Amino acid sequence: xxxxxxxTHAGATLVAELRNEGTGxxxxxxxxxxxxGMGRSVFTDLISHLDDAAPVVAVDLPGYGEAPPxxxxxxxxxxxxxxxxxxxxxxxxxxxxxxxxxxxQIVVELAARHPSLVSHVVLVGxxxxxxxxxxxxxxxxxxRDLIDESPRVIAIGAREYMRAGPRLLTKFRAMMxxxxxxxxxxxxxxxxxxxxxxxxxxxxRWCTRITELIPAxxxxxxxxxxHETMIRDAAPAVARILPFVAR
Numbered sequence: 001x002x003x004x005x006x007x008t009h010a011g012a013t014l015v016a017e018l019r020n021e022g023t024g025x026x027x028x029x030x031x032x033x034x035x036x037g038m039g040r041s042v043f044t045d046l047i048s049h050l051d052d053a054a055p056v057v058a059v060d061l062p063g064y065g066e067a068p069p070x071x072x073x074x075x076x077x078x079x080x081x082x083x084x085x086x087x088x089x090x091x092x093x094x095x096x097x098x099x100x101x102x103x104x105q106i107v108v109e110l111a112a113r114h115p116s117l118v119s120h121v122v123l124v125g126x127x128x129x130x131x132x133x134x135x136x137x138x139x140x141x142x143x144r145d146l147i148d149e150s151p152r153v154i155a156i157g158a159r160e161y162m163r164a165g166p167r168l169l170t171k172f173r174a175m176m177x178x179x180x181x182x183x184x185x186x187x188x189x190x191x192x193x194x195x196x197x198x199x200x201x202x203x204x205r206w207c208t209r210i211t212e213l214i215p216a217x218x219x220x221x222x223x224x225x226x227h228e229t230m231i232r233d234a235a236p237a238v239a240r241i242l243p244f245v246a247r
Contacts, residue, residue, distance in 0.1 A: 009085040012070040012078070015040075015060040016086065020051060027120070027245040028054025028096055031087070035101030035125075036175050037168055039065025042100075046234035053242060057091065059083070061106075063171065073170045076102075076178040080109035087117045094119035096245050097189075100230050101125050101201065105180045112186035120245045121191040121214075124237065125199050125227045129206040130181055184213035191217035192244045194237050196225030218244075 002019045017040055030050050032043045040058035050056050061079060063069035074082065083106065087095060097118045099107030104126035111118040191214045195207045204221070211217040222229050222236045229237055 005090070006067070007086045007090065009082050010078075012062040012074055012082050013068050014062055014082060014086060015065060015067040016090070017056075017058045019047065019056040019058075020054065027242075028056070029091060029093065030054055030056045031083075031091075031095040031097045031107075032056065032058040033083070033097065033099040033103035033106050034059070034061065034064065035103050035127075036172060037064070038100075039067075041065060042231045043234075045232075046098075046230050046238065049234055049238040054096075057095065059086075073174050075174055076105045076180075077109050077113070079106050080113055083110050084114040084117055087114075096120045096122065096241075098122040098124065098241070099126075101127050101227065102175045105175065105178050108180045108183050108187060109178075111189050111191075112183040115188050118189045121187060121189045121217075122194060122241055122244070123191065123210065124194045124230050125196065125202040126180070126193060126207065126210060127201060128176060128178065128180065129201075129203060130179075131206070181209075181213055184210060185215070187214045188216070190244070190247070192241060193217055193219045194229070194240060195219070195221055196227060196229040197221050197223045198226045199229070201227040 002017050004015065004017055006013055006015050032040065032046065034040060034042055039060045043058050047056055047058060060067040062074055062082070094117055097107040097110055099105070104123040105128070107121055107123065111121050193207050193210050195202045195204065207219050211219050220240045225233070225236065
């Protein structure tokens with residue numbers, strides 16, 4: 001059973017889907033933060049594997065999914081502060097913060113700026129690789145990564161990008177302007193970096209660098225997967241995440 005709520009803070013509104021409220025089994029709650037152009041619906045497969053583990057909070061960030069667009073596109077830092085206000089108001093216990101792609105940048109800021117709200121960090125296909133900090137290189141990497149993706153992933157992505165609206169370019173610029181490597185050394189929570197073996201957006205070199213920047217971080221790779229591993233088939237990643245957060 002799920003409940004849907006919206007939360008507004010400092011002029012921006014997010015929409016959250018809460019599942020397994022009141023469940024005290026295992027770690028969590030799990031906070032799921034999507035990537036650029038996406039929404040919480042891309043986590044359907046992931047949620048199905050987490051449903052029996054703990055409460056799940058899947059979020060539509062402002063201007064994505066069912067959340068209305070803010071007057072101005074939020075920076076990664078402001079988005080993290082919005083999430084922190086939501087967690088303090090509605091969740092009130094530390095979360096396992098899982099961010100995919102751009103969501104990883106927001107989770108890094110959340111953990112660095114509001115450490116008491118985060119028990120564990122999981123960065124899946126983390127962006128932005130500082131050696132490819134240009135729109136053209138990022139789009140080229142993503143396009144190449146999607147060539148071998150399933151029709152299901154492409155269909156989900158197309159639907160969500162359409163829902164993200166005409167300001168998607170401005171949102172992309174906000175993502176590109178962020179420097180996650182500056183916040184990473186301030187992340188004190190245990191951190192798991194997850195990348196698909198064939199992820200071109202989050203290359204192994206960059207993911208290894210993240211484990212050097214975050215004091216308590218480790219890297220795991222999912223064989224035969226690319227950047228959209230959490231959308232196409234989340235089971236292998238969940239098999240790595242659950243033991244990590246249970247420690």
